[in-house]
Amino acid sequence: MPQTRYDVLAIGNAIVDVISETTDDFIASEALTKGGMQLIDAARARALYDAMGPAREISGGSGANTLAGLATLGQKCAFIGQIADDQLGEVFAHDIRATGIDFDVPPLGKEPPTARCLILVTLDAQRTMNTFLGASQYLAAGLIDKDLIASAAILYLEGYLWDPEEPRAAMRAAIEHAKAAGRKVAFTLSDAFVIDRHRADFLSLMDDGLIDILFANEVEICSLQQDEDFESAVTASAAKVPLLIVTRGEHGAIAVQNEQRFAVPAEHAERLIDTTGAGDLFAAGVLSGLSQGRPIADCLKMGAICAAEIISHYGARPEADIKALVEKGLSAA
Amino acid sequence: MPQTRYDVLAIGNAIVDVISETTDDFIASEALTKGGMQLIDAARARALYDAMGPAREISGGSGANTLAGLATLGQKCAFIGQIADDQLGEVFAHDIRATGIDFDVPPLGKEPPTARCLILVTLDAQRTMNTFLGASQYLAAGLIDKDLIASAAILYLEGYLWDPEEPRAAMRAAIEHAKAAGRKVAFTLSDAFVIDRHRADFLSLMDDGLIDILFANEVEICSLQQDEDFESAVTASAAKVPLLIVTRGEHGAIAVQNEQRFAVPAEHAERLIDTTGAGDLFAAGVLSGLSQGRPIADCLKMGAICAAEIISHYGARPEADIKALVEKGLSAA
Numbered sequence: 179m180p181q182t183r184y185d186v187l188a189i190g191n192a193i194v195d196v197i198s199e200t201t202d203d204f205i206a207s208e209a210l211t212k213g214g215m216q217l218i219d220a221a222r223a224r225a226l227y228d229a230m231g232p233a234r235e236i237s238g239g240s241g242a243n244t245l246a247g248l249a250t251l252g253q254k255c256a257f258i259g260q261i262a263d264d265q266l267g268e269v270f271a272h273d274i275r276a277t278g279i280d281f282d283v284p285p286l287g288k289e290p291p292t293a294r295c296l297i298l299v300t301l302d303a304q305r306t307m308n309t310f311l312g313a314s315q316y317l318a319a320g321l322i323d324k325d326l327i328a329s330a331a332i333l334y335l336e337g338y339l340w341d342p343e344e345p346r347a348a349m350r351a352a353i354e355h356a357k358a359a360g361r362k363v364a365f366t367l368s369d370a371f372v373i374d375r376h377r378a379d380f381l382s383l384m385d386d387g388l389i390d391i392l393f394a395n396e397v398e399i400c401s402l403q404q405d406e407d408f409e410s411a412v413t414a415s416a417a418k419v420p421l422l423i424v425t426r427g428e429h430g431a432i433a434v435q436n437e438q439r440f441a442v443p444a445e446h447a448e449r450l451i452d453t454t455g456a457g458d459l460f461a462a463g464v465l466s467g468l469s470q471g472r473p474i475a476d477c478l479k480m481g482a483i484c485a486a487e488i489i490s491h492y493g494a495r496p497e498a499d500i501k502a503l504v505e506k507g508l509s510a511a
Numbered sequence: 512m513p514q515t516r517y518d519v520l521a522i523g524n525a526i527v528d529v530i531s532e533t534t535d536d537f538i539a540s541e542a543l544t545k546g547g548m549q550l551i552d553a554a555r556a557r558a559l560y561d562a563m564g565p566a567r568e569i570s571g572g573s574g575a576n577t578l579a580g581l582a583t584l585g586q587k588c589a590f591i592g593q594i595a596d597d598q599l600g601e602v603f604a605h606d607i608r609a610t611g612i613d614f615d616v617p618p619l620g621k622e623p624p625t626a627r628c629l630i631l632v633t634l635d636a637q638r639t640m641n642t643f644l645g646a647s648q649y650l651a652a653g654l655i656d657k658d659l660i661a662s663a664a665i666l667y668l669e670g671y672l673w674d675p676e677e678p679r680a681a682m683r684a685a686i687e688h689a690k691a692a693g694r695k696v697a698f699t700l701s702d703a704f705v706i707d708r709h710r711a712d713f714l715s716l717m718d719d720g721l722i723d724i725l726f727a728n729e730v731e732i733c734s735l736q737q738d739e740d741f742e743s744a745v746t747a748s749a750a751k752v753p754l755l756i757v758t759r760g761e762h763g764a765i766a767v768q769n770e771q772r773f774a775v776p777a778e779h780a781e782r783l784i785d786t787t788g789a790g791d792l793f794a795a796g797v798l799s800g801l802s803q804g805r806p807i808a809d810c811l812k813m814g815a816i817c818a819a820e821i822i823s824h825y826g827a828r829p830e831a832d833i834k835a836l837v838e839k840g841l842s843a844a
Binding site: 198199227228230231232233234235236237246264265266269272273274276277291493495497 | 531532560561563564565566567568569570579597598599602605606607609610624826828830
């Protein structure tokens, strides 16, 4: 493979998370689906924000979280996502650049505002996400630069961003450029409801051999294949992608590569506070391991270590020195 | 005392904290005074933000933090402070209202923006604060409503807000109204540099019998009296106020009332992460105890419990159920 400037380039939603503790009663009274992600409009975002408790704001976005993990682990990364010209946009841009990630997409304008995700965390550390996409859904396909895509060894795409039309076109263009340049394409399925809306697209990307690495959790892989049986859903999916990674929460994760199966148990988390970003950081650990040319078993272990760190505090960006944690974890193994 | 609507009404800066971990080297390279608070202008705020690491945003402001503690402990509170019509202003207003505090000051306009404090936290949990006051310094004296001031048993004033001219006039008017209505005035000295700029004002407020409860830490009480000897600085100050509270970090705190001295050790903190807001939450515990008519020793204990909670995580607003912690702590004593 020719020399690349970046290990991973991600296209994802540019979101600031607004994180608040809540009760199961509140989740029920607002008729939310616990553990899910739903898209909300500006009016609903205002009403829900008014009803929810005091919050903390921490940059988020699934793909951006994964990159933050990757950059902290030492990989060279770039991000493509759309912010607005407002304070939350400044926060998002600051945090991603301060993590060492290249981010050059200019703000779109004052309106619609930068995306935010109202995240309600219950005592069991489960997160219920309510996303107002704002500017993020207007990521234009014209922003996808062929040379930039070719400059990254792995293109990482966020399933969440398949919903809005413009970013979907941007991602299709990016896949084309990546494949033409001989780069790998990694894709995360993101959410069962997203899969319900775009199952045919996702399966056809896989059938066409456009996905090299597929990330999913148990619910998502079953939803993708519309198969309640986990094992057969995994087998069917693994047949279509060179590398499949499926996270299983407290049961760890598995990988399937060339019909060979690998598994890793979940790492012990110091505290269980907020599961937001567990999958994103698992992907970060795996992609970091792959970028470093490590064996799949090590990649899984790195994912498990990063996921355990992220669920030990509020927010989906690493707080602890995950690079040191990974080095320690791999040397102990 | 006639019936009051609020236990405590505070006038303070309306600030969103931007909190980032850093190193002693960074503090040195930016020529900051570790542990201090300095006021910075918009250009400096931008340059420092660009240089610092990824951050989390959590509503702050010394007086507002104290009220958040008080409201969480069950007291009825109201806040007066100035935000702008922007996203950080919405965040501040949301968080304070969601904590159950009445806050009715309308946003000023788009510019200057809502105040922010860039807080750099080193590994020793020390915080170095860089405050861009923005809209907060334009709190107008005209906002001080006589009836509102009379409706609170205690008026709580933040020394930090003595710097800008308009809020200083607002606080002077508020003191006058509070005294005329027979209410108590509590004042926190906030910072040694603030005291350097306004020592004569603060001493004259005390000489004129306008301060009923004075909060300070060791450095501040010594600075106020320009006396390196802690004991004599305490004695001189206590002679001028009915109740003096001095926090001493890991050595706990003392109170002096009618020449009687009380002391409390520091409470054990689960983890020591970020000392931002330790004094603010100590004041919350004390004022809550006073509002509930508890003896001074209990008030100090409540302050120590609240301070221990706030230093165990990032941000100066309570995360744990401090009401339950206080009840447990007082019943164990």
